[in-house]
Amino acid sequence: MTTNPWVWLAAILTLCIYTYLYKDNPFYKFAEHLFTGLAVGYTIAIYWHNAVQPYVIQGIFRAHDWVLLVPLGLGLLYLTRFIPKIGYLMLIPIAISLGAGSGVGLPRSLEANIVKQMQGTLLTPAMLQHPFDPYNGLVVGLLVLAGVVCTISYFFFSREHTGALRVSSRIGIWFVMIGFGASFGYTVMARLSLFISRMQFLMTDWIHIIK
């Protein structure tokens, strides 16, 4: 077994968290509260080093970059929520965050999730050359096209799913579920590898069973 106290600490906390698999207990509670508290403290330190230090202390007080007073002022408006009379001022930075987020996000989302996907769904003449090619053949192209059209029909909310729309939406949800199944399997493998890595830590770094 290792004599490194930090490895011991990490191993004990790992086991404390795993005790949740049995039921909630004081060991889990201790590890959970420690983890949550440390995470908050760590985040404050990150904000201090990534925001306050470079922009407020260095930028405003040392480099006299007065433009930085604008974001500082907006940030300080959040604190007005503690003063009921002027608490409404906190809505200003929230509105700016929302507006900027939407303004930047909408075209980007349209490009990545709609325009490029439309291009990828189109059947192209190149697909005719090797119709049964598993990656770029006409058969796969038709399957993708049918999947996209049927899936979109499932997410059509302006009409009740009856008649042809009922059939296409049913097919669409099958496509969605097949996709989710593949995604589920893939992610479970990733989670298993995380578990294996934790076991390796316990077996290798802590108790040295695996060399």
Place this chain on the structure above:
Amino acid sequence: MTRATGPIALALLLALALPAAAVPAPPGAVRAYDTPDDDGLSITLEWALSPSDSGTALDGYVISRAAAGSDSFQPLAQLPRGNAFYHDNEAETGAAYVYRVAAVDRGGEVSQPAASGEVRAREQWFKAGKVNALVGTLLFVFLALLFIDRAKRGKRYIRHIPGLDAVEEAVGRATEMGRPILYVLGFSTISDVATIAGLNILGQVARKTAEYETPLVVPTNDYIVHTVATEVVKQAYAGSGRPDLFNHDSVFFLTSDQMGYAAGVSGVIARDRPATNLFMGMFYAESLVMSEAGAATGAIQIAGTDAINQLPFFITSCDYTLIAEEFYAASAYLSQDPLLVGGVKGQDFMKLIIVALVLAGSIWMLATRGDWFSSLFAIN
């Protein structure tokens, strides 16, 4: 003398007859032009490959730059052979430059340079390569405004979403059991549309918990989301005529660390034993940790998210799941807010246009054997 000079003359003759160390042939004409659709800090160079580029003796190309009218060329980069393209991303807007490209072999021999003409970097205010995205955005905004207007005039039909019945049922169950409802807004910021949709649904749920006097627990991970969630719940309680029931501590900040948040929520689930867990927002790897903890307590669980990678986990661990756009439509359906309903219906119409374009474009391209239609969707 004749005996002595004979070998020297022979050596000289041999030296002349052997090929000198071969200098690579220079590249072809260099074309330098302002990089289109940029912020004025880049110049693009193109040249024809050196005839020596076909063998393995050539190492690459050396690119150098000088201010126009100056002979002081500074090396910028050396590219491997086969390259005939370079972006100078360190140009100054408006400054005139001249470029030289020379071929260099593995022995370090450098060809005569090929020079470009004078060129300046200019900034463009319009990115021509994204016109299609602009057209799409304008079309969507137009449709959204049109349908918002129609919704304001009463045309608000949105089809019934089965998962939503479960929300009412779940609130009722928690009330009967005298246990709280846990509402998790996901692990994203306020700029995320999913978080906003989650907040909309939170308002509707908080109205019901105020009516039924059921405790509501909302742990948050982001300081802005926390502030907005507090306001949403507070207003919902006031709107239901029960501002006295609003408990400030019911919306509380946990941590902004992903797994710290998941551990905290799991702790809340294990100790408070909520009868209903609602996961509405944007989720990442923490989704299964929380929803599995909830499933183990036997709570009714309803999830709604557009996080494609997390949806499979919610489907397996929750009783009902609002998949992707169902989640957005749900907040419109519940609130009947013309803005939200108009947005959903605008998206529906946009979907019809997309399907029509994809089908018509595919048929057109297969019939004409041309793919110009596909280029309409290229983003540069």
